[in-house]
Amino acid sequence: MPVTGVTMSSQEALEAECLHHFGIAPRKSDCRGSFIKLVWLRDLKEYLQCIDEDSIQRYVKCHIMLLFGMILFGDKSGAAVHWKFLPLLRDFGSIGQYSWGSACLAHLYRSLCRASRFDCKEIDGPLTLLLAWAWLRLPHLAPVPREPHSFPLANRWHNWDRGGGCYRYLSLAHFRKAFDDLQEGQFVWQAYAVDRIEPDTIPPKIYIDSVVWSATVPLVSFECIEWHATDRIT
Structure with missing residues (x-):
């Protein structure tokens, strides 16, 4: 619903x-x-x-x-x-x-849209979800995974501070420069490909329902409505 x-x-x-x-x-x-x-x-x-x-x-x-x-x-x-x-x-x-997942994504997409404005200084929304998305696709920015075969996939970074403590000393300027210097091969377009995710990491029932989570449809969260553009990137 x-x-x-x-x-x-x-x-x-x-x-x-x-x-x-x-x-x-x-x-x-x-x-x-x-x-x-x-x-x-x-x-x-x-x-x-x-x-x-x-x-x-x-x-x-x-x-x-x-x-x-x-x-x-x-x-x-x-x-x-x-x-x-x-x-x-x-x-x-x-x-x-209720479709809390799609509502959460709608809220995040709207927050990202507002954060892109030149006069915006802060961002809200489910930023943990945004971090998990970014760390899967921009591995050169992510802490070193500690449990590469865990699910949910975000769990692989739950102990990142033990082995990647150097990340806590990096400044905002460092990451801005990393984005400016981003090369084509540094973005993972197929984050869930066989060569990147072990076959048994993602439960089979998740793939069974792929017709739902891969649909290009509006995401609804009260007055906030954003498109789930899976035909562009997932």
């Missing part, structure tokens, strides 16, 4: 959704317009006691909203998350049926 719904700015609607999901509503000082401050959700999550099904669901919803605000759909402040996601969490059993 598409990740979409109402995005109107309403303190009353925000409070009503929080009361429904958490049994408590944030104060105005705990919000920033239509955004709920992450510190309020963190405190609520610490306070909750998982003693029954309702309290467990509230705890999980808190965790999901923190995940949205901190990693998947974060803004440049990194301190709040929009309440618009809460209505999609009402049916607890249906949360996993």
